[in-house]
Amino acid sequence: MELPYSEPYRIKATEAIRTSTRQEREEWIRQARYNLFKLDSDKVFIDLLTDSGTGSMSDNQWAAIMTGDESYAGASSYRKLETIIRSLFGMPYFLPTHQGRAAENVIFSALLKEGDIVPGNSHFDTTKGHIEFRRCSAPDCTIDEAADTQKELPFKGEMDLEKLEQVFKSHPREKIPCTVLTITNNTAGGQPVSMRNIRQTAELCRRYNIPLLIDSARFAENAYFIKTREQGYADKSIKEIVREIYSYADIMTISAKKDGVVNMGGFTAMRDKELFTKAMSYAIMFEGYITYGGMSGRDMNALAVGLDENTEFEQLDARIRQVKLLADLLDEYGVPYQRPAGGHAIFLDAKKILPAVPREEFIAQTLGIELYIEAGIRGVEIGSILADRDPVTRENRYPALELLRLAIPRRLYTDNHIRVVAAAVRNIYERRDSITSGYEIEFEAPILRHFTVELKKVQR
Numbered sequence: 001m002e003l004p005y006s007e008p009y010r011i012k013a014t015e016a017i018r019t020s021t022r023q024e025r026e027e028w029i030r031q032a033r034y035n036l037f038k039l040d041s042d043k044v045f046i047d048l049l050t051d052s053g054t055g056s057m058s059d060n061q062w063a064a065i066m067t068g069d070e071s072y073a074g075a076s077s078y079r080k081l082e083t084i085i086r087s088l089f090g091m092p093y094f095l096p097t098h099q100g101r102a103a104e105n106v107i108f109s110a111l112l113k114e115g116d117i118v119p120g121n122s123h124f125d126t127t128k129g130h131i132e133f134r135r136c137s138a139p140d141c142t143i144d145e146a147a148d149t150q151k152e153l154p155f156k157g158e159m160d161l162e163k164l165e166q167v168f169k170s171h172p173r174e175k176i177p178c179t180v181l182t183i184t185n186n187t188a189g190g191q192p193v194s195m196r197n198i199r200q201t202a203e204l205c206r207r208y209n210i211p212l213l214i215d216s217a218r219f220a221e222n223a224y225f226i227k228t229r230e231q232g233y234a235d236k237s238i239k240e241i242v243r244e245i246y247s248y249a250d251i252m253t254i255s256a257k258k259d260g261v262v263n264m265g266g267f268t269a270m271r272d273k274e275l276f277t278k279a280m281s282y283a284i285m286f287e288g289y290i291t292y293g294g295m296s297g298r299d300m301n302a303l304a305v306g307l308d309e310n311t312e313f314e315q316l317d318a319r320i321r322q323v324k325l326l327a328d329l330l331d332e333y334g335v336p337y338q339r340p341a342g343g344h345a346i347f348l349d350a351k352k353i354l355p356a357v358p359r360e361e362f363i364a365q366t367l368g369i370e371l372y373i374e375a376g377i378r379g380v381e382i383g384s385i386l387a388d389r390d391p392v393t394r395e396n397r398y399p400a401l402e403l404l405r406l407a408i409p410r411r412l413y414t415d416n417h418i419r420v421v422a423a424a425v426r427n428i429y430e431r432r433d434s435i436t437s438g439y440e441i442e443f444e445a446p447i448l449r450h451f452t453v454e455l456k457k458v459q460r
């Protein structure tokens, strides 16, 4: 008999999670005004709100925490991080920051001026925020197929080179300070980008003399997909693939809370000394002195170990398998989700799961509340509450898709937890015809309403 798969680690410390009854959860979610962000974590059984900063560190990362060097300048922890960044990404200069958006703040302060254009493949929301905050624009050049939820493509997060070249052709070179390539493409559902597309994007940028910035939150998961899906990479190690990816890049920003497997941290790195010198002043103003930026020494140590460990095939294989396990179970139960499964999350197709709920009553949010009440599972709505109101008409915007994202933290839950999630979703799907009403808004903030919105049940 062929031996079944099992994880390449065992568990040294456990953290108890509180179980609860349906009746308790009904009361708690009512008290939270039907907003999952307002629930205290001890009222959640399986928390799939995000995979950012929520992973489990390894024993070696915890050990590295004890040997962190908290010197203000020239800490050994900074040198350890520098060594792994140079060997993995080949970038000679870097600046630590407290998380990914801080890295964006530092580098875009040095790079962008009002009126600039920064094209990309579905910019992440903080990235877009930092671009638009500087009165610049962020045209989206993602391939059209990314918007088709049922289309199966191995690399569904790619840059459309024709769209990108069109942006390059229609603006003077000085107006485009860089192109942003996000791997994996978070906004398009954690979908990967092939090495071929990374190389071709870089070649196009080079032809127009525009630097390529890689937004790198899930770079290791992207490298895993290249190894397992792209011809010519099966025999290469993840580290070799990562080195090749970054040989095409001029600048990187990273939220280390994802593939760095730390709870907080990030950095920006670059090849150009002049750009580094410029960015350095902003890093010192916004984050901290250059050899710690926004991070403590112990956190830089843990990140150095995390980057090394999480660029090994076995670690990534365990993670992607777990995401795929959830997808496979949903397939078995016939529950619709955005296909194919991405690297870090499953996006449930709420319109198909709850066909009887009117869109004015927030379909994906209704599904999120049902899933919480069913089993204490917390996902996050990516639908019309998040889409907010039109800034001019103040009418609610209804996006084409109503999704409930279930993000899977790294090494935090076992496959048994995943089975509970799949079964809970199945139970809701089976009684979908009995769920005919949703929620209405009682309070909302003028911007970013999803974090603080208060809802009440629609009574019919």
Ligand SMILES: *Cc1c(COP(=O)(O)O)cnc(C)c1O
Binding pocket: 052, 099, 100, 101, 102, 124, 126, 127, 182, 186, 215, 216, 217, 218, 254, 255, 256, 257, 258, 265, 266
């Ligand atoms: C998370 C993320 C960011 C922002 O990072 P934070 O650490 O949350 O500030 C930027 N880009 C992508 C692709 C991300 O996933």
